[in-house]
Amino acid sequence: MTAPSQLTLEGLLPQLEVVRKDFPILERSVAGGLPLVYLDSANTSQKPQCVIDAMVDHLERHNANIARAMHTLGAEATEAFEGGRDKVAAFLGAPSRDEVIFTKNASEALNLVASTLAFRGPRQVGEGDEVVITEMEHHSNIVPWQMLTERTGATLRWFGLTDDGRLDLSDIDELITERTKVVSFTWVSNMLGTINPVAELTRRAHEVGAIVVVDASQAAPQLPIDLQAMAPEERPDAVVFTGHKVVGPTGIGVLWGSRALLEELPPFLGGGEMIETVRMERSTYAPIPHKFEAGTPPIAEAVGLGAAVDYLRDLGLDDVRRHEHALTAYALDGLATVPGLTVLGPLDAEGRGGAISFEIDGVHPHDVAQVLDARGIAVRAGHHCAKPAHARFGVQSSTRMSSYLYTTPAEIDALVEGLHYTRSYFKLD
């Protein structure tokens, strides 16, 4: 299983062993002295030393509240926070840095858009309007739209899935119509791994005047994103992702929205920082991005996120994508050797990201994950916050391995060996 020829796959990041040294947690052992095999990066990624150092340095030397403290530290903290915004804007290729809104996480970013679409304004959703999502969404891109349509009397509709785990676009003309006000979908499925056709769906939605919201939580870590390079008709109106999946900290997410959309949406949360002036009768609001950032924001987290996206840009997202692609293909081959194992989602590495969910006949995912954990291998078991997608494939839960830029072929070998062992442990051989 560990022949040297298999340890150097075409497409792996150059100097992978050096890259791994950037991530201190990969040095630790678990399960009584075994090396950690971390295959749960779609859940959260590990953090490089530069991100940890950036946050520690900020807290040790520059900590102050931002945009209001009239002293040296306040100025430094403000600069560091806004510097994080600049770095995220560059990471996304955003047309303007003011279009980058910091939120708590991707869920809050989606809720921001879905909630404010219920408020009075030029984009307000109402009875007779339709919101279109897909059956492969994470719960965070289902529930906010259910709440929006329940609040407003609008109708929620969705794309189904094909048997091989792709969007079923055969009824696109019935789904995306002049009644459609919002189309929201994931760029890369967190369960099936599927990469969705963002440009095509966006163009179709724009043709009927709908706005397009893309959940890039799984895309941002592994696909190059260049909003500015997209044709305007194929560029989504909003793209969200979360910091902790792009080697950044928890507690911070990003909403990128086009200036046109963000200026039309009413404010989400009210409070400090998001105002222009406040009188007892009424207030006026700050321009974007601060209009959507009420209260003290996650400052150290923005500094950490800035360091994280800079780290990814230094590595090169094209190279990260190639690395993920090589490992995904290698993992699909390895998983195919496990008797009774069924992969949920596309079987070709080309059209998918690095998360692979699977079932093993006769062993429940919890039990798979437990046996793997005893061998130092971390995977996720359960519904991965995608219950409807599991229901579509007639399963209640699955086991998911997800690789990332620091994953090695030897770790995939350890997983495959662990799965063979799991079957023998439960006496399936």
Place this chain on the structure above:
Amino acid sequence: MNDLDALYQEIILDHYKNPHHAGLRDPFEAEVHHVNPTCGDEVTLRVHVADGTVADVSYDAVGCSISQASASVLTDLVIGKPVEEAMAVHETFLALMQGKGQVEPDEDVLEDGIAFAGVAKFPARVKCALLSWMAWKDATTQSLEAQS
């Protein structure tokens, strides 16, 4: 015995492969549906109480070996017992599960249930073991209310 083998004792795997009293049956006074929201394990469970005794417990469960085996052991332990005595078994099992591996299981009370002692050392799995027990308590309480 290592922790993994302590978790997956033969008794548990036997109950998992050949669950006792599985399936939904009549008569019953209460049917409940409990889920473990973090992992999606589900159980539909019915209780029939007659003359103060747990006359039948039937269930339909999807979940891991621990949750399935636990449902099977539960039915073995409570069916045929007076409600009060069954509730006491429930309390004993609950204490074992919440004991973080420090509680010595009482074989006289828990019988095959002592095999779950190893589960208490895995906090993420305690909910799996308790799913059907919580459902049973809920359904039994409802059965008693329906009869009063």
